[in-house]
Amino acid sequence: MIKNLFEDLGRKFISFLYFLGGIWNLVFQTFYWLFIPPYKKERIFEQAKKAGSDSLPLVSLVSFFIGVILALQTAVLMQRLGSEMYIASIVALSLVRELGPVITALVIAGRVGAAIAAEIGTMQVTEQVDALETLATNPIRYLVVPRLIALSLMLPVLTLYADLIGIFGGYLICVYKLGISSSLYISITFNNLLFKDLFTGLFKTVFFGIIIALVSCYEGFNVEGGAEGVGRATTRAVVNSFILIIIADCLFTAVFYFIFP
Amino acid sequence: MIDIINISKSFNNNKVLDNLSLKIEDGSTCVIIGRSGCGKSVLLKHIVGILRPDSGKVMIKGKDISLLDDKQMDDLRMKIGMVFQGGALFDSLSVADNVGFGLIEHLNLRKEELLERVEKSLSLVGLCGIGNLMPIELSGGMKKRVALARAICINPEIILYDEPTTGVDPITADGINELIRGLHDKLKVTSIVVTHDMRSAYKIADRIAMMYQGKIIVQGGSAEIEHTENPVVHQFINGLAKGPITETTGCSR
Numbered sequence: 001m002i003k004n005l006f007e008d009l010g011r012k013f014i015s016f017l018y019f020l021g022g023i024w025n026l027v028f029q030t031f032y033w034l035f036i037p038p039y040k041k042e043r044i045f046e047q048a049k050k051a052g053s054d055s056l057p058l059v060s061l062v063s064f065f066i067g068v069i070l071a072l073q074t075a076v077l078m079q080r081l082g083s084e085m086y087i088a089s090i091v092a093l094s095l096v097r098e099l100g101p102v103i104t105a106l107v108i109a110g111r112v113g114a115a116i117a118a119e120i121g122t123m124q125v126t127e128q129v130d131a132l133e134t135l136a137t138n139p140i141r142y143l144v145v146p147r148l149i150a151l152s153l154m155l156p157v158l159t160l161y162a163d164l165i166g167i168f169g170g171y172l173i174c175v176y177k178l179g180i181s182s183s184l185y186i187s188i189t190f191n192n193l194l195f196k197d198l199f200t201g202l203f204k205t206v207f208f209g210i211i212i213a214l215v216s217c218y219e220g221f222n223v224e225g226g227a228e229g230v231g232r233a234t235t236r237a238v239v240n241s242f243i244l245i246i247i248a249d250c251l252f253t254a255v256f257y258f259i260f261p
Numbered sequence: 262m263i264d265i266i267n268i269s270k271s272f273n274n275n276k277v278l279d280n281l282s283l284k285i286e287d288g289s290t291c292v293i294i295g296r297s298g299c300g301k302s303v304l305l306k307h308i309v310g311i312l313r314p315d316s317g318k319v320m321i322k323g324k325d326i327s328l329l330d331d332k333q334m335d336d337l338r339m340k341i342g343m344v345f346q347g348g349a350l351f352d353s354l355s356v357a358d359n360v361g362f363g364l365i366e367h368l369n370l371r372k373e374e375l376l377e378r379v380e381k382s383l384s385l386v387g388l389c390g391i392g393n394l395m396p397i398e399l400s401g402g403m404k405k406r407v408a409l410a411r412a413i414c415i416n417p418e419i420i421l422y423d424e425p426t427t428g429v430d431p432i433t434a435d436g437i438n439e440l441i442r443g444l445h446d447k448l449k450v451t452s453i454v455v456t457h458d459m460r461s462a463y464k465i466a467d468r469i470a471m472m473y474q475g476k477i478i479v480q481g482g483s484a485e486i487e488h489t490e491n492p493v494v495h496q497f498i499n500g501l502a503k504g505p506i507t508e509t510t511g512c513s514r
Contacts, residue, residue, distance in 0.1 A: 122352075123351075123352075126347055126349055127345045127346070127347065127349040128349050128350075128351055128352070130306065130311050130345065130349065131343070131345055131349035131350075131351070133309075133310075133311050133338070134309050134311065134338055134341065134342075134343040135338065135362055135363045135366065135411075135415075136334075136335035136336075136338040136339050136363065136366070136367060137362075137366050138331075
């Protein structure tokens with residue numbers, strides 16, 4: 001029993017090392033091809049559209065309700081303390097520094113990362129990736145680089161959008177439920193937001209975008225078997241992206257805490 | 262000439278190619294036969310450089326392809342067309358973009374010239390005017406033909422076919438055989454066809470090589486193979502359930 005447990009743990013540890021090695025190899029190759037022209041702009045735009053504008057409805061929905069929930073939850077305590085006006089700055093700060101970037105990244109990992117893993121995984125099992133190579137086209141250059149550029153550019157944009165929608169959700173609760181005046185809510189929100197809050201929130205999303213692109217492409221390239229393998233790769237892409245995003249967020253928060261106390 | 266010299270390849274301790282050697286003359290059609298999963302496709306992938314052998318070498322036009330740098334390898338691949346078993350057409354691209362993929366990626370052709378070459382390739386495989394369709398709208402036979410059009414659009418000197426007649430009805434299969442033979446005669450290319458369809462092999466081959474347990478065990482003209490006394494080849498070409506192939510462990514993949 002204990003032996004099996006250790007064997008299982010050992011196997012998982014070894015497969016985790018394989019994962020890290022594979023990701024590192026993909027990072028190296030992707031950044032090599034990233035700086036070699038020519039660039040096919042239309043391929044980057046296509047991926048930016050899939051990751052960006054096509055994700056707007058879902059990001060809007062999630063961030064709006066996060067803003068509403070945040071305002072309602074904060075209101076419970078603030079009403080007890082008679083400090084309802086601070087709800088605006090709590091909602092704005094929470095969203096801009098933390099919730100906006102992380103929730104947006106998780107939504108994009110679930111929506112776009114899963115799609116990337118499934119698409120590349122299907123290409124792998126149907127030999128389309130091999131076909132690219134036989135047509136003298138490097139699959140990393142053709143498939144990974146445009147996705148990496150698109151996701152690392154679109155995630156900050158989506159996060160900024162999510163921040164605004166979330167703040168709007170909080171605004172509706174504060175103004176129409178708690179009776180705070182509209183102008184007061186807006187002025188408290190923007191007076192208490194500093195550039196460093198916005199910067200720390202948006203800066204890390206570039207890395208979240210890189211994580212989603214690389215992990216999803218890696219899992220897609222490493223599909224084994226048929227449809228079942230594609231399903232497993234899609235799940236792994238989302239789960240591993242979630243884990244790495246949370247770890248990266250923790251690291252960035254710690255680093256920014258010391259740089260911008 | 263394609264000269265495969267003593268190549269071996271293992272996957273997870275499973276030896277798929279075992280000191281395999283084979284020579285293919287320029288302009289000839291060589292058919293490689295063998296049971297499903299015995300490593301025929303792996304051999305093709307070594308010829309186009311997608312896989313590298315654990316030992317041995319693949320020489321194309323006198324050059325060891327494992328010694329080529331990325332640029333030289335790309336130049337070589339632009340001279341090799343490959344037709345995959347399932348077509349391997351890019352789902353997200355139209356038929357025209359699939360067929361012209363190599364040209365779009367690597368040559369700065371004018372749009373008219375590109376369309377002309379795409380249409381010419383499609384007409385060679387008997388599929389004019391379907392450039393705007395998406396791969397999902399094609400039948401199995403059409404997919405194989407479009408894959409063939411994609412392979413010939415780059416004007417290759419060598420065409421590799423991976424099970425070109427598998428999964429299509431006998432009439433379509435015969436059409437594909439005639440197409441392969443016709444393209445070979447028209448374009449004077451070197452063709453390597455991997456198949457286990459003996460009817461197809463006899464129809465298109467200049468030479469047939471039988472792969473078994475990671476090696477080429479017999480090679481010769483169609484008549485030689487058809488009348489061979491080798492019991493392994495005899496069992497395979499006659500499709501017998503009992504014989505030396507099924508008595509031993511046989512192909513490992």
